[in-house]
Amino acid sequence: MERLILTCNLCPGDVVMMTAAVRDLHRAHPGRYVVDIRTTARELWEHNPYIHPLDDRDPANRVIEMHYPLINGSNHAPYHFIHGYTQYLEQQLGVRIPVTEFKGDIHISYFEKSWLSQVQETGFQGNFWIMMAGGKYDFTAKWWNPALFQKVVDHFRGRIQFVQCGEKGHFHPPLKNVINLVGKTDTRQFVRLMYHADGVVCPVTFAMHLSAAVETKPGKPRNRACVVIAGGREPVQWEAYPHHQFLSTNGALDCCDQGGCWKSRCQPVGDGDEKDQSLCLYPIDLTPKLRIPKCMSMITAEDVIRRIELYYEGGALQYNTPRSKPRVGKKAPRRRLAA
DSSP, X not given: OEEEEEEEOSOHXXXXXXXXXXXXXXXXXXXXXXXXXXXXXXGGGTTXXXXXXXXXXXXXXXXXXXXXXXGGGTTTSSOOTHHHHHHHHHHHHTSOOOOOSSSXXXXXXXXXXXXXXXXXGGTOOSXXXXXXXXXOGGGGXXXXXXXXXXXXHHHTTTTOEEEEOOOTTSBOOOOSSSEEOTTOOOHXXXXXXXXXXXXXXXXXXXXXXXXXXXXXXXTSOSSOEEEEEEETSSOHHHHOOTTSEEEEOTTSSXXXXXXXXXXXXXXXOOSSOGGGGSBOSSEEEEETTEEEEHHHHTSOHHHHHHHHHHHHHTTSSOOOOGGGSOOTXXXXXXXXXXX
């Protein structure tokens, strides 16, 4: 048995996609490899049956720094992000690794599933959607108009409860009439929150990949609802999942008429990062301090609302009833269901 230590220092969304490569390596070659990982967001590997501890000091271990060079041809090649790490691992090991599932491989224990969600702990007992109404400062070209996120929330008030999430220190303008969990979830808590969520509204980000990778609760659709506000930065085939509503403007502007533009920012941040040289060609000023790409501004609140409504009109999901509204000032009991 070959012993492998796979490393990756990229963001959590990339790590989610790497979990698929590890899963498919073991499925294609059962018993041939012992795999351990050294990545960011290590909580994404918890309860993963394909990971076994290896000693860094053992010279028999082979260390592979994981990459996905397939992205360089993503504008024209018929491949998804999920093929990126898998094909790279094929080249490194000299074996075939067929992709078996169109999603990452995130595992949740039985006891985690039995715990109350953070949303239930606020007193709200109904169904909810996660909303990522912002993003990281290193990729401002992914941002959408915060006022339009609010318009979506207001449209579904009383029928869908939105839970605003995001990492503290990133760009997440606070919304009204949402349950605000910005800065209140670590990686593992966010995985558990995703398990309880009916759907997700977000740009192309970690939450989009996680929404596909985390299983849904019993009695819910097999695939979680997700509306992705994508614009023209990435090519559709590289990012979109089959059961998501992916709002893309590829082909509508000259900057993304051959796939995605892959620009990073709409204005320089001044952090010394080379991304300051990768600027959107058509930025739109929302305020003196906030710009978003034209491709994102072309997506309206009505576009997002309609895509959310499809899940309910088709019968996949059911709106909340007045009985599920928050009980102000009360918290759900902190208890676990019997094993």
